[in-house]
Amino acid sequence: MDKVILTTCAFMVFFLCSVCYAKEEDVLSCSEHQKAFDGACYEFVGLQFSFLRAQAWCERAGGHLVFILNDETQQFLQTHLEPDKDWWLGLAPAAPNLTLDRSGEGSLAWLDNSDVSYSNWVDTPETHATCGHIQRHTGFQWKATENCTQEMNFVCQFDFGRTVACEGQNATLQCGSGQVLEIEDAFYGRKTVHYCRSHFTAVPTFSQEECSWINVLESVTAHCRGLQACQAPLDLSSLTEPCPALGSYLSVEYRCKDGLHLLMTKLASVVDNVTITVKWLLHSFHGNLTCTVDAGDGFIIDPYNPEEMESTIIHRFRQPGVFMVGVECTTSDWHVTAQKTITIQEPVGEFRAVQCYGSNATTDGTKCNALYGGPVQIQLGLETGTSVAYTVHHNGRQIANSNVSSGVTPHNVTLDVTAVQSLQRGCNNLTIAASNGVTPHPVSTYLLLCLLDPIAGLQASVTAEEDACPDSPDLTIGVSLEQGAPVELRFDLTGLRDALTETRDMLNNSLHTYTFSHPLEGL
Template sequence: MIQTYMLLLILMTLSSLSCAENKTEVTVSCPEHRNAFGASCYEFVGLRRSFSGAQAWCERHGGHLVFIRDEGTQYFLQRHSDPKKDLWFGAASSASTNLQYPPTAGGPLTWLDGSDITYSSWVSSPQPGAACGHILRDSGFQWEATRDCNKRLPFICQFESGRSIACAGHNTTLRCGSGRVLMIDGGFYGRKNIHYCRSSPLTPPTQFQCGWVDAAEALRAHCHGRQVCQITEVMHTFGEPCPQLGSYLSLDYHCREGLTLSVSAVAAVSDDISISVNWLLDLQRGDLNCKLTTGDGHIIYLRSPEGLESGVVHKYAHPGSFVVAVECTGSDTHITAQKIIDIQEPIRNFGVITCYAGKLSFHAANCKALYKEPFQIQMEVNAGTNVTYRIQSDEMLLPGLSVVRGNVPQNITVTPQMVEQLGPGCHQLTIYASNMVTFPKMSTNLQVCVLEKVSGLQAFVVTEQDDCLDSTDITVSVSLERGVPVLLLFTFTGDDNSFTETRKMNTRKDVFHIGHQIHGSVQVKLKAWNVFSSSEVDMFAFCSKDSAATVAKKHIRVARSSQTIDAKPSESVDKKEKIELSLHDVQNLNDNSKRYQWSCTNPCKCQFSSDGLTYEIRKDCVPTPFEFNKYHFKVINKADNNVDDSVSICITLTPKKMSKASITCTDGCNQVQIVKDVKLKITCDGDDCENHVWYTEDQRVYSQWLVSLNQL
């Protein structure tokens, strides 16, 4: 009966085009009608079969009903399944002896290979008597256990890479891809599992004995080292360990290259390079003709070796990546193998060419960077390929760079975060250049000076009360919050002469003695700058016989800001309307450590203080006609509440009938002096020029002067 049934199975297999031969590929690359996930291929079969019929269909094609062992497999199958269909999967009762009919005594469900189900997604726990499992439609891909294993459902087959089960009567062929051969890892013939290769749908005897024999050696002798192997031939060499249920052949295997090609991955130009070929083929099947190509135009023919290994020595004249390949052909064999070798040129004589910070460039001997801003270091080697650059400052590792051609100038960018870690001041950097063929690695030193933008400049003239007329110099005290070292340019303009002098300032506070006397009033302009920014302040000093040798007290102006305020529609309007204030350049106003504040204090129609980068003046806050309200914008350091920068704008209301008024200076205008009067003149378009309110601002204190003028 069993022989007759096996013959029928063979005839049915041969009559089906899709089941003509089971060819198992050890690769995660799957045929078009299957989907790859992990190390298996999966096929979603629309045919309707009973549970055992579905398992038999999968076995004939080299697989089994799918095992859903983890959440990843669950989600993968869910994405590719029709949620409107029930689907068999490979869970069955461990106590079931006949999957054609519900068992009389059920055990816990396991996977068909007998392993425990450790991951599950049951709709509800399987009830006693449940014999098999399926995915329940419209349930979000949850599982259901059922007693009725004979209902006909679609199913999912799993084809595991490197594992095959050959049932009696199946013409099973193992096949490796081009250039690869079979390596047998293990196998047995017999039966270890009640569910695999059920040759008969009839209920077997209630008591039976099954065994198995180790088939690894027989499989190795028959298939090891071959590209294609018919394992059905091996099954006939064993007895029958399980005569009542029938036996099957289970084996584990993998495919590997038919020969191995050994060559160094990296070598230097003109080095002696050993290339060896090791054959893993079944050489008894016939002689092989092999040729070796080195990738640089050389071809070497290898004869069939007496042993299993052959080798050559080769030199490369130029750097580059080369494909070393060996090809062996025989009567029924075509095997290839290839490796890539990277030929590099050793590094010689490298160094830094230039440094770049923003739009500025510096010679390597004078490299500078702006604090909290990126900068680039440009370097070059005289010779060398596949060069890796690495920058280090003490224990701090800065960014690196890998390039193919080292003799082409390359820029390494140091990030703003790294510059901030370095901090202001001069730092000694060590730059390393290396590749796989340069020993030891080469290095060079680079000094980089990190500078801050100039800010917080303050200065005043210091002169002794009793001897200002007798003093031979002018003493100026200067302080700077950030930006040192800087150059200072002093410009002195007196009643009868003017002169300039330049000094260097390396500390935040210093006193400078300028070798000139003070005669009368002197206007002092001070400019402090480094390569990235500058700042200015103005001062006045005065000394005469009538002044009792006094000097103007400390006159300090906050450094002129690089910012300007835009007023929309204008800072001078002819009617009460809202005015929008904004900064002309906001690109650099994005520092989270700063606070940006608008304010307007007395005299101001609507006094306030508010944070932000813009501010809107309401209509009712516009000044009364001919009055000025001064609006301030300040950049405040959150850490110490110090003002880092400030700028202001005056807002006024000029009615239309006065919009053509003009003010001119008629006397004392050039080089304004403390001891001289200044005359201003207002001219109106028309016969009626009303009284006007005049304002003047002193940096030390705000004062208002009310002047009544008649039309001139």
């Protein structure tokens, strides 16, 4: 095969960072609108396109219509598909000789010409079927059809380490934090008739000899080796078109090789000394190893020249927050960057305020009175603390919780109606706790919450024998309630010259008598 020299021209490796591995957790990291499963990212597209337009839409991001190779993938897709919609699959006529000659017995294959070894057909595909989809209202079974121009939803699959770039499309190969590209295979031309065919609706008649491919592994490797991300343009003027009848595409297979590890804790306190470890993994290199370390809070070491393959830096973050720590290391052969986030929290201090807040609620120190049956808000505040989790417990059972970014700012924790009704009428001892990831033990305080019924049926009368005006200077008043006790009663007594106000407690709803000795002259 011919060799191709890489320059800056119009044909680039196509991969839109849809798929990369998060090295630290060794799990696939997909974009916001995709779902990860078994080494690939899947995007469930709500647009409705014809089969060719749907495949072209996936190809623009370096993927293809979904392949279902086993029951595990089928079950995964079913958890995300809408059962009342049809969804295109990456099924097309088998074409091992790069033609769509259907003169023989027809069969469907996946777009890369691999056999359909696992299937979930509603019924056996007809001979002249040219595409396939998941059919609505069938329990996600497959249906083969000749009508590939009908518009359906579709699922795109983006395989890790494999990408196809159609003519005129630009893209990027990208590895994760601390990784470098290692190209395993690359060709320009065509090995399947089904990729990059959106510009024609019918496949022209041609012989297999008219369509071939060129090995460009050496050229792509020379351009991308040692990089974390790569755009690899091909100089099309330096080669003869391998497949003039259908046009060519660029196919690249690669893996991401660990080159640099950045190790540190994910959570620390403002009083902690954080150890940042830089570990270089590419042992065979030329020249000096030079790095730049950026702690993300304004602290930068540039240049940083590790004396060993593994070195450490001690740093204290002075303010709470989330910081992106970055390390960039370079030799004459390699250029690798690694990033990792760290959350810095302020430890939780003591409670400085606890009170009820809102209508029908009053606070007296650590005691709170509120009406039974409605929500109750408890206002909390701390002396210090960030990323604080508040919890409210009664008899060891949590009845409310809330999270705040700063504990210094007063915050209302709401006991909803369900929580309030789980408490008994009268007074309940509540434990309120505050914690975060850097405080060894929760900080707690206590609140006596007294839940009262609304006051109803208040009656009062002056007590005297046989309705006679009493001779005694004392005044006795009888008070009763239908509901609402315990309550605080306020007596306003007005005489000829003076007025008197006194408060008395009424602990239950039964008749209570209250005596006032020598209250006022002229009552």
